[in-house]
Amino acid sequence: MVSEIRLFTELTFHEKAQQYSAVLSSRGVVVFIEQVEKLNARFLRLNPELALCVDEEGLWLCANGMKMQPDWIAEVGRLKRASLKSEMIARACNLGEKPKLIDATAGLGHDSLLMAHLGAEVTLVERHPILFTLLEDSKAKSKNDSFLASVVARIDLVFSDSNVYLQSQIDQKQMVDVVYLDPMFPQRDQNQQAIKKQAQVKKQMQLLHLLLPEDGEMDLGDQLLNLAKRMAKRVVVKRPRLAVFLDEQKPDHQWQGDACRFDAYFQNDLCN
Ligand SMILES: C[S@@+](CC[C@H](N)C(=O)[O-])C[C@H]1O[C@@H](n2cnc3c(N)ncnc32)[C@H](O)[C@@H]1O
Known part of the structure; x- marks a missing residue:
């Protein structure tokens, strides 16, 4: 996992950059701040390596x-078009029941944002x-958005390895309605079709892949x-459409989409 990273910023945002650097270092990341004249497209082209940037829009990769x-905030349009009926994730996670849900593989948080918008109370x-x-x-900025403020009020963020977090919830007998998992998918997998899909991952996911550990090291x-099955009535796993089952465990039910x-x-013995 990345433990050292360069952070580019302009003079105007230097103080802000130092604040982010302090937060990151409290989380084990060594940050090297580099001041640049202009954090523009040309600069980014000339510095292709993975780094952080701080500008008027906050922290970026x-x-x-x-x-x-x-x-x-860029997701608002999509959220406005989404409904319990139109979204497969809503049926899979039973969002109509306004479940208490843990998303144990947060990533960019887009799936959870949608689930919180459709009624879930999400950790x-x-x-x-x-x-x-x-x-x-992202959460802090969303609090100032008139549409998102009520959505992010239903989102809690936890910085932890989920293996540790879920185990601690089990130890405290804290059950939830749903645990949602969207773990990384290995590049080398038994399923060639799934790899083809993998190559089509969106731009944002490409950057996510650069940041996360290599195959063999990722969880x-x-x-x-x-762990999830021990503490949730329903565990939902998002997979590429043709991928093998997680941990080779056959699910009780599947919802099939074009790409995923x-x-x-279901754990019936955990119901009530
Ligand atoms: C494919 S991404 C999830 C994308 C997410 N569903 C979204 O909508 O943006 C998987 C994420 O899970 C995180 N992850 C994987 N294993 C984890 C673990 N054991 N504990 C916490 N996070 C984990 C990775 O760091 C990565 O950010």
């Missing part, structure tokens, strides 16, 4: 000439210190599934 942040868990800091920034979520599917595991 940049690489290969692109900038990326979990931009929740987002992310173990990557840079991604977590980006999420925190593929097998252990998370077993949701596998659900």
